[in-house]
Amino acid sequence: MPSDKTAELDAYRDSIRRLMRDFGHDYFVRTSEEKGNARELWQALGDAGGLGVFIPEEFGGGGAGIEELAVLSEETAIAGSPLMLISLSPAVCASMLVHHGTEEQKSTWLPGLAEGSKVLGFAITEPDAGSNTHKITTRARFEDGQWVLSGQKYYVSHVDNCDALMVVAQGEGGPDGLAPGLKVFLVPTDAPGLSRTEIAVEVISPERQYSLFFDDVRVPADAIVGAEDGLAVLFTGLNPERISSAALLNGIARYAIDKAAEYARTRTVWDVPIGAHQAISHPLAHAETKLAGARLLTEKAARDFDAGQNAGLSAAMAKLAASEAATFALDAAIQTHGGNGMAREYGLSTLSGLVRLFRIAPVSSEMLLNHIAHKALALPRSY
Numbered sequence: 001m002p003s004d005k006t007a008e009l010d011a012y013r014d015s016i017r018r019l020m021r022d023f024g025h026d027y028f029v030r031t032s033e034e035k036g037n038a039r040e041l042w043q044a045l046g047d048a049g050g051l052g053v054f055i056p057e058e059f060g061g062g063g064a065g066i067e068e069l070a071v072l073s074e075e076t077a078i079a080g081s082p083l084m085l086i087s088l089s090p091a092v093c094a095s096m097l098v099h100h101g102t103e104e105q106k107s108t109w110l111p112g113l114a115e116g117s118k119v120l121g122f123a124i125t126e127p128d129a130g131s132n133t134h135k136i137t138t139r140a141r142f143e144d145g146q147w148v149l150s151g152q153k154y155y156v157s158h159v160d161n162c163d164a165l166m167v168v169a170q171g172e173g174g175p176d177g178l179a180p181g182l183k184v185f186l187v188p189t190d191a192p193g194l195s196r197t198e199i200a201v202e203v204i205s206p207e208r209q210y211s212l213f214f215d216d217v218r219v220p221a222d223a224i225v226g227a228e229d230g231l232a233v234l235f236t237g238l239n240p241e242r243i244s245s246a247a248l249l250n251g252i253a254r255y256a257i258d259k260a261a262e263y264a265r266t267r268t269v270w271d272v273p274i275g276a277h278q279a280i281s282h283p284l285a286h287a288e289t290k291l292a293g294a295r296l297l298t299e300k301a302a303r304d305f306d307a308g309q310n311a312g313l314s315a316a317m318a319k320l321a322a323s324e325a326a327t328f329a330l331d332a333a334i335q336t337h338g339g340n341g342m343a344r345e346y347g348l349s350t351l352s353g354l355v356r357l358f359r360i361a362p363v364s365s366e367m368l369l370n371h372i373a374h375k376a377l378a379l380p381r382s383y
Contacts (some may be wrong), residue, residue: 012053012068016075019048025080025255025347031206037161038206041081045072046116051090054240056098059110065306066091066240070247070298077251078258080347082354084207085158087244087362089113092237093120093166096184100226100233105186112163121162121189122237123153123212131367132383133168133182133234138214140185142173146218147185153212155361159196160208164188166225167214168234175221183230186223193217203353239305241362242315246298246322249358252351253291253322253329259348260284260333263340274336283332290325297321313375320368323358330355 023041031038045051054069055061062068073086094113097106112118129135138151149169156165164186171183187194193215201209226233261284264275274280298321301314334341334348342349359365373379 009068009071013071013075015048016045016050016072017079019044019050020075020079020081023076023079023081025350028081028206029204029344029347029350032204035208036206037158038081038083038085039161041076041083042085042119043116045076046114049114051086051116052110052114054090055094055110055114059106060114061110062114065302066243067299067302067306069240070243070302073244073247074251074254077248078254080255082248082252082351084205084245084248084354085119085161087241087248088122088157089120089162091240091244092122095240096166096225096233096237099236100184102222102225104222105225109164109186119158119162121156121159121165123156123165123187124168124234125153125155127152127154131364133231136168136170136182138167138169140167140169140171140183142171142175142178142221145221147171147174147221147223149185149187149214149217149219151214153214155199156196156210156212158207159189159210159212162189165212168230171224171230174224174227178227181230182234183227184225184233185219186225187214187217187219191217191219201353201357203357204350205354238363239301239311239315242319243298243301243305243311245358245362246294246301246315246318249319249322249326249355250291250295250298252355253287253294253326256326256329256333256348256351257284257287257291259346260287260329260336263346264336280336283328284336287325287329287332290321290328294318294321294325313372316363316368316371316375319363320365320372323355323365326355327359 049062050072052061053064057063076083097109126136140147140149167185167187172180194217195213196210199209264280265273267274297318301311301318304311304314337346340346370382374381
């Protein structure tokens with residue numbers, strides 16, 4: 001990587017790290033328990049240019065790449081405030097708009113996304129479709145010059161905190177003889193006929209999960225994003241999501257290892273620091289090694305994407321490696337602390353549910369392995 005790029009990334013990372021001094025893990029837990037949305041942090045990231053770093057300059061962004069957005073995601077997690085929303089609003093949704101949105105859609109949404117005043121959600125998962133997006137049953141029929149959506153979505157994040165949703169549905173009909181198939185629609189969260197129910201999950205996070213119900217929800221004809229090929233629109237957002245998620249997990253691993261190493265250096269039993277014992281030091285050394293590999297894969301995936309290359313394989317590897325590294329690191333950190341690892345004041349067990357979730361979402365480890373086996377090893381598909 002050119003030295004000027006390294007210097008720019010280092011300076012950017014330092015600026016985010018300084019900002020995050022006011023938003024540590026205590027803030028993360030508090031805003032979660034208060035059912036807040038970490039909006040103070042979100043706005044601070046927007047004001048600092050972090051949320052818009054991946055958005056073109058003409059729409060108020062920084063004009064950089066997914067590598068810079070990954071730094072943002074990682075640094076928030078290193079500080080103890082991992083925000084899944086970074087992988088959704090500025091990664092998935094902004095990517096789809098940048099590459100496939102109309103000029104009106106871009107000018108309406110991208111400046112607000114960049115400054116943090118607007119938030120978009122992503123609704124794709126359904127109770128019966130699983131990982132097979134071709135089985136999505138939510139319908140969008142074209143009627144009287146409008147799209148009418150009906151169906152249900154499941155596990156949609158932060159619906160209470162966003163202005164609109166990018167909804168994946170089966171389009172039927174449409175202007176100019178539009179072919180049927182998967183399409184993406186911009187749907188305001190206050191649209192008549194759209195209702196939500198919170199899903200109780202064992203995850204401490206300011207970002208809650210919802211079931212959505214579309215009862216003939218009407219949106220204008222121009223609410224469709226990338227009308228010609230909804231599947232292409234969808235895949236444009238998936239790799240940034242996986243890369244940003246991997247960066248977040250790398251940040252959690254860094255946070256956990258640093259806390260464990262500090263505890264192992266200062267906690268003394270039988271007149272020596274517990275870090276002198278291999279039962280403590282070796283798991284942490286393994287965790288550090290796993291994290292180093294995951295960070296390199298994440299960096300490669302980000303650079304592949306920013307270079308316009310097919311980042312599907314590297315993004316899958318990065319997300320898989322990062323989820324495994326974070327799982328191992330957090331477990332090792334909790335074990336290092338002994339009983340204190342389960343005490344809330346030490347800020348480790350509070351991340352257990354979130355780390356476990358990322359082995360399932362936004363795509364499961366099993367599906368990532370399927371993709372890697374097929375693309376890297378030319379093994380036959382199992383799906």
